[in-house]
Amino acid sequence: MTHDISNEFSIQTRLLHHKHKTDPSSGAVSVAIQPASTFHQEGLDDFGEFDYARSGNPTRQALEETFAELENGTAAYAFASGMAAISTTFMLLSAGDHLVITDDVYGGTFRFTTEVLTRLGIEHTFVDMTNVDEVKNAIRPNTKMIHMETPSNPTMKITPIRELVSLAKEHNCLTVLDNTFMTPVLQRPLDLGVDVVVHSATKFIGGHSDVVAGLAVVKDPELASRLKFLQNSFGAILGPNDCWLILRGMKTLHTRMEASMKSAEMIAQWLTEQSAVKYVYYPGLKGHPGYEINESQSDGPGAVLSFELADREAVKKVVDAVEIPVFAVSLGAVESILSYPAKMSHAAMPPDERAKRGITDGLLRLSVGLEKPEDLISDFKRAFETLVE
Numbered sequence: 001m002t003h004d005i006s007n008e009f010s011i012q013t014r015l016l017h018h019k020h021k022t023d024p025s026s027g028a029v030s031v032a033i034q035p036a037s038t039f040h041q042e043g044l045d046d047f048g049e050f051d052y053a054r055s056g057n058p059t060r061q062a063l064e065e066t067f068a069e070l071e072n073g074t075a076a077y078a079f080a081s082g083m084a085a086i087s088t089t090f091m092l093l094s095a096g097d098h099l100v101i102t103d104d105v106y107g108g109t110f111r112f113t114t115e116v117l118t119r120l121g122i123e124h125t126f127v128d129m130t131n132v133d134e135v136k137n138a139i140r141p142n143t144k145m146i147h148m149e150t151p152s153n154p155t156m157k158i159t160p161i162r163e164l165v166s167l168a169k170e171h172n173c174l175t176v177l178d179n180t181f182m183t184p185v186l187q188r189p190l191d192l193g194v195d196v197v198v199h200s201a202t203k204f205i206g207g208h209s210d211v212v213a214g215l216a217v218v219k220d221p222e223l224a225s226r227l228k229f230l231q232n233s234f235g236a237i238l239g240p241n242d243c244w245l246i247l248r249g250m251k252t253l254h255t256r257m258e259a260s261m262k263s264a265e266m267i268a269q270w271l272t273e274q275s276a277v278k279y280v281y282y283p284g285l286k287g288h289p290g291y292e293i294n295e296s297q298s299d300g301p302g303a304v305l306s307f308e309l310a311d312r313e314a315v316k317k318v319v320d321a322v323e324i325p326v327f328a329v330s331l332g333a334v335e336s337i338l339s340y341p342a343k344m345s346h347a348a349m350p351p352d353e354r355a356k357r358g359i360t361d362g363l364l365r366l367s368v369g370l371e372k373p374e375d376l377i378s379d380f381k382r383a384f385e386t387l388v389e
């Protein structure tokens, strides 16, 4: 892969000015959508760069090359969903291997680990990754991968990335980090030594609640060729139209993240001052246990926060009363999204397991969008007033 984006420019500029900003054949200021499934070859001894679209497609290549640059990697691979990126990355493991994984991992990753990897003879141990000793104690001779997610969902726990990377290197195992909540705008784990960064591009990267996609990024060329082989073998590639949508969404990624994060900081602070709110989980608050670690390894706390109300009854009243946010699963969109982890992302988890993780019946998660933050605050203020009637 050739690179011509100057790393001297900030990510804000590089999101717009990169190798694929214009189409060399026409000068068009947009990547062309190439729907072809197969490519004509000039002759028996003259095969071109592309042969079959599962193996490679120009629109997908534009997305993959652009995204690799943003994460400071050498190669990126685009998948049909975040889960396709994550599952394919897990296929780097073999029967008999062991995986150490964060205990508040994304629900789909939890399901794949416990119900699919186990069937394939790949063992796992869930640990609290804020506690390095717990990770250390979980490592066995056959541990081949450590899977991190920071901030975690929905209680926004912060994993010390550098410490886990050095632990993994001592034990010769790969590190994988789900960077969905942060995006390369706020956190670049490859720079901290992580081996594979995975994303649900469905969230902030796409950003408009209109496409499902995933990405995996690496720095090491040998690992890149193993992942490319798995992408082609597994076949869960992202189609060209969706690649284009992601490229389009990425143009405003920096601006969206910055604006949403600024609003999230304001809303989180306001929530801490509300009597209806028992606790606010947001790594941008000074009282958050991971505040300093997050500051040391990222460029901000992101735009997702969770807060706890008294109980399910209070949640019901607030959900019924708010007018602005959509009430839905997912996050990272232009519109604010309010979700109820106990019945949505963590519905499959037994209540006692949920309680252990702080995912009570009073917990709501808010992904802050691009509305005027004062409007969101007035909306919640009015909704909280329904609790005292």
Ligand SMILES: *Cc1c(COP(=O)(O)O)cnc(C)c1O
Pocket: 081, 082, 083, 084, 106, 108, 149, 153, 178, 180, 181, 199, 200, 201, 202, 203, 212, 213, 214
């Ligand atoms: C949504 C999400 C995923 C899964 O991504 P899909 O695109 O829905 O398959 C993985 N990890 C995190 C942190 C997510 O929020």
